[in-house]
Amino acid sequence: MNIEEEIKQAVFRSPHQKAYINLVYTAGWVEQQQSMQFKPFGVSLPQYNVLRILRGQYPKPATVSMLIERMLDKTSNASRIVDKLVAKELVTRQQCPNDRRTVDVLITDKGLYLLKQMDELEGGKGTGITNLSDEEALQLSKLLDKVREKN
Amino acid sequence: MNIEEEIKQAVFRSPHQKAYINLVYTAGWVEQQQSMQFKPFGVSLPQYNVLRILRGQYPKPATVSMLIERMLDKTSNASRIVDKLVAKELVTRQQCPNDRRTVDVLITDKGLYLLKQMDELEGGKGTGITNLSDEEALQLSKLLDKVREKN
DNA sequence: AACGATTATGCCTCACAACAATTAAAACAG
DNA sequence: CTGTTTTAATTGTTGTGAGGCATAATCGTT
Numbered sequence: 001m002n003i004e005e006e007i008k009q010a011v012f013r014s015p016h017q018k019a020y021i022n023l024v025y026t027a028g029w030v031e032q033q034q035s036m037q038f039k040p041f042g043v044s045l046p047q048y049n050v051l052r053i054l055r056g057q058y059p060k061p062a063t064v065s066m067l068i069e070r071m072l073d074k075t076s077n078a079s080r081i082v083d084k085l086v087a088k089e090l091v092t093r094q095q096c097p098n099d100r101r102t103v104d105v106l107i108t109d110k111g112l113y114l115l116k117q118m119d120e121l122e123g124g125k126g127t128g129i130t131n132l133s134d135e136e137a138l139q140l141s142k143l144l145d146k147v148r149e150k151n
Numbered sequence: 152m153n154i155e156e157e158i159k160q161a162v163f164r165s166p167h168q169k170a171y172i173n174l175v176y177t178a179g180w181v182e183q184q185q186s187m188q189f190k191p192f193g194v195s196l197p198q199y200n201v202l203r204i205l206r207g208q209y210p211k212p213a214t215v216s217m218l219i220e221r222m223l224d225k226t227s228n229a230s231r232i233v234d235k236l237v238a239k240e241l242v243t244r245q246q247c248p249n250d251r252r253t254v255d256v257l258i259t260d261k262g263l264y265l266l267k268q269m270d271e272l273e274g275g276k277g278t279g280i281t282n283l284s285d286e287e288a289l290q291l292s293k294l295l296d297k298v299r300e301k302n
Numbered sequence: 303a304a305c306g307a308t309t310a311t312g313c314c315t316c317a318c319a320a321c322a323a324t325t326a327a328a329a330c331a332g
Numbered sequence: 333c334t335g336t337t338t339t340a341a342t343t344g345t346t347g348t349g350a351g352g353c354a355t356a357a358t359c360g361t362t
Contacts, residue, residue, distance in 0.1 A: 002296045008207055008221075015288035017273050019295075020280040024185060026295045027178030028196075028223050034175060035350090044317065045179075056159050064341060070159075072179050075320065079342055084317085101327045101340045122168050128298045129171040137166035140294045143287055144170075144177045145153045147279045186319090195348065215310060226351065230311060235348085252309040252358045 023147070033127050041118055042088070046073070046081050048118070054091060054107035055115055061104035063096070090114060174298070184278050192269055193239070197224070197232050199269070205242060205258035206266055212255035214247070241265060 003022040004010055012018035034045060043051070053070050054062055067078045082105055085091040090111035096102045107115075121127075132140065154173040155161055163169035185196060194202070204221050205213055218229045233256055236242040241262035247253045258266075274281075283291065 001299065001301075003292060006299070007203075013274065015285045015292070016280050016283065019283065019288035019291045020278060021273060022292045022295045023177070023181055023280065025223070026174070026299060027181045029299055030174055030178045031182070032224060046318070052158075065339085072176070073183060073319080077318070077320085077342095080318080083342095099328070099340085103341070122164075122172060127171060128300060129167050129174065131297050131300050132167065132170065132294065134166045136294060136297070137170035139290070140170045140298075141154060141166070141173045143283065143291045143294070144173045146282050146287070147291075148152065148157070148177060148180055149279060149282050150152075197349070216308085224350080228311095228349070228351085231349080234311095250309085250359070254310065 030127070037121050037127075038118075041114060043085075043090075043114070046071075046076065047085055047090075050078070050081055050085060051090060051107060051111055051115055054105060055112060058107055058112070061096075061106040063102045064105065065102070067105065085111070181278070188272050188278075189269075192265060194241070194265070195235075197222075197227065198236055198241075201229070201232055201236060202241060202258060202262055202266055205256060206263060209258055209263070212247075212257040214253045215256065216253070218256065236262070 003018065003025060007021065007025060009021075012021070031045065038045060038048060049071060050067055053067060057066075064078050064082065067082070068074055068076070071078060082091060082093060086093050090108055092106050092108055093103050094106075096104045129137065154169065154176060158172065158176060160172075163172070182196065189196060189199060200222060201218055204218060208217075215229050215233065218233070219225055219227070222229060233242060233244060237244050241259055243257050243259055244254050245257075247255045272278075280288065
């Protein structure tokens with residue numbers, strides 16, 4: 001369904017407005033898809049994002065401030081999200097010897113294994129992304145990169 | 152910044168995976184932009200979406216079940232979101248005479264005025280969408296529509 | 303009149319955002 | 333070295349929304 005029907009608004013002021021509303025709408029749509037897919041794994045989207053960052057670092061640990069920096073949602077409570085992950089034994093947290101203010105957060109084997117299972121989702125199977133051809137997928141990536149460009 | 156740098160992952164399994172992750176990432180990015188823009192107006196994103204639906208209906212009222220149907224997040228507590236909007240006097244709620252189970256939710260003048268002010272945001276000014284040309288914006292819309300297509 | 307279906311709320315738990323305050327340790331200035 | 337400032341992380345508090353379950357009122361049908 002195209003965006004006009006989807007939100008029952010027949011006309012937009014400009015291609016930009018149309019694309020913007022479409023992007024916002026699709027953003028919500030995607031997040032909903034994701035949260036449904038995540039449910040069986042027992043981790044929320046922010047938790048998943050933190051795990052991904054930690055895997056990117058592995059086997060080096062990350063500090064909480066590094067997590068915040070990478071987390072997209074800069075103002076978020078990274079500390080509490082790490083709490084949840086520790087409770088699930090997906091990460092460990094221990095004081096860093098060099099700088100005792102900071103904390104080394106490290107993904108565990110269990111965390112790595114969980115991510116490995118969840119990797120299957122990332123192809124986007126069953127999320128509609130496969131409706132696109134290869135070229136269309138690349139083009140979408142390019143356009144999204146451009147939207148996020150600093151101005 | 153392209154998505155590889157953004158999430159510090161150099162390689163993707165396929166154009167689809169890359170586009171999917173990019174879409175998820177950009178979805179979060181957009182929602183964050185939006186919530187920042189919404190803050191001065193004192194309404195959350197779900198509240199804003201409900202207001203938009205009500206304006207689309209205006210001057211006809213909407214029922215709660217109609218809101219849920221249109222709300223993208225079908226399982227959400229539409230009732231409570233309406234509560235918040237009533238508290239802010241942006242909508243009214245009154246029992247429908249024909250079917251007394253249902254409730255007529257109607258946007259108020261104050262609500263319409265608020266939306267009118269917020270319309271300025273919808274062009275996406277300052278959100279990066281203006282980085283695109285007109286053709287690119289249309290193409291993005293087309294690709295997003297395709298991603299959301301039922302399969 | 304009785305039954306089931308529909309519509310909306312209420313209650314409860316959980317997760318997260320946002321902001322403020324606090325603790326501890328490092329860095330720095332004198 | 334001492335005192336101040338800065339940085340890192342945690343904690344507390346409030347508000348919002350998701351998700352699930354239960355319930356009350358009403359409608360439609362039999």
